[in-house]
Amino acid sequence: MDYHTAIVGGLVAGVLARIIMLRLDYRQYPTYPHDLINHIALGFIASLIGAVFIPALMLKEYTAVTFLAVAAEQFRNVRNMERETLTKLEENEIVPRGIDYVEGIARTFEARNYLTIFTALLVSGCILWLGWVYATAVFVLILIIVCYLKSGKVVGDIAEVVLEKLYFEGPFLKISDIYLMNVGYPPDREKILAEGMGVLIKPKDDNGRAILHNLGQRQAIVHTAAALLGTKKEVGEPEFTPLARKNIDTGEIGLFILPLEKDFECLRKIIERTPVLESASRKPLDTKAGRIAAD
Known part of the structure; x- marks a missing residue:
């Protein structure tokens, strides 16, 4: 041989x-x-x-x-x-x-x-x-x-991404009743409303909801969006920080970003192609208890 x-x-x-x-x-x-x-x-x-x-x-x-x-x-x-x-x-x-x-x-x-x-x-x-x-x-x-x-699996496999309007209730920045942060400086509020983007990430089932519940998964989505679209956040300017917050009743994630390139279609594709992290992977529907709870 x-x-x-x-x-x-x-x-x-x-x-x-x-x-x-x-x-x-x-x-x-x-x-x-x-x-x-x-x-x-x-x-x-x-x-x-x-x-x-x-x-x-x-x-x-x-x-x-x-x-x-x-x-x-x-x-x-x-x-x-x-x-x-x-x-x-x-x-x-x-x-x-x-x-x-x-x-x-x-x-x-x-x-x-x-x-x-x-x-x-x-x-x-x-x-x-x-x-x-x-x-x-x-x-x-x-x-x-x-x-x-x-x-691997991506966010688009577990959730739907839709455009959603940003708005203020007093100093509180919100998206679809999800509180994001407090913005006290009026010019910053105007800039956020004029140039910011907001999306809702809607889980398709309880498995998707459990994955999006993970803070690490949300941070990965925010990082990916900021890396590709750019962000106007600067050191010492927390008002422009990209954020992803959860609606505690529905499990939907509201995401805010002040991008360099304001393009919803690009943002949607970026989020959908963000990988699902191994540490965030959850499958409650694969268990009997999870299926009963989902009914």
Whole structure:
């Protein structure tokens, strides 16, 4: 058997899978060139570990098992590194991501390194036992699964987003009877009414209501909207802070933002495409008690 060919094939497959899994946009870290290099390098190491695992076992080099244990420990450190880095960056964010979003990103990058190992391991094994044709088919199947996992659930799957008018009751800024904040300075009130945007996020069912109840999920929505549409909030100007508050009776979320670009259709798409965080995911309707309560 040509172990070298299997190792090289698994290595290439793992690196390609890791590159495909990298997501460079407003949400996901890394968005900086050096961090991109770091993650590709880690993907190479993960691919190499996965690619040599089966050939090493076939050569009765059972110490190869220890490499997986070492790799798991190192990738846990990667998760900690991502968390620490993003937490430090949060200090300078006008509209922060929130702890839940940061933790979700850190978990994602740890998990993707494990998927890289798994991809390289399967492809190298298929090359050894079944040949290139089956190995290629397995690789394509893995990529399809990876792309499906990468997409995940978004807010648009659990809720409807509709435009809603902002208004004041005295100094209190409201949207659809949801209290947002107290704005005492009259010129700021005029600016908010003239340039601000308000939307209602209406959960489709009790599962969606439970997800939107999570503060981390709401902060992720606000951060995403501010990151893409921009915000006129500045340090020392709390009146222009983007907010998401809940109607305690219906579970609907009222969102306010003073954007640089006032475009409702863009805001709706941004909110609908915001990912549902793992820490916010709730499914009360999957339980008997939850279904009874929903009736």
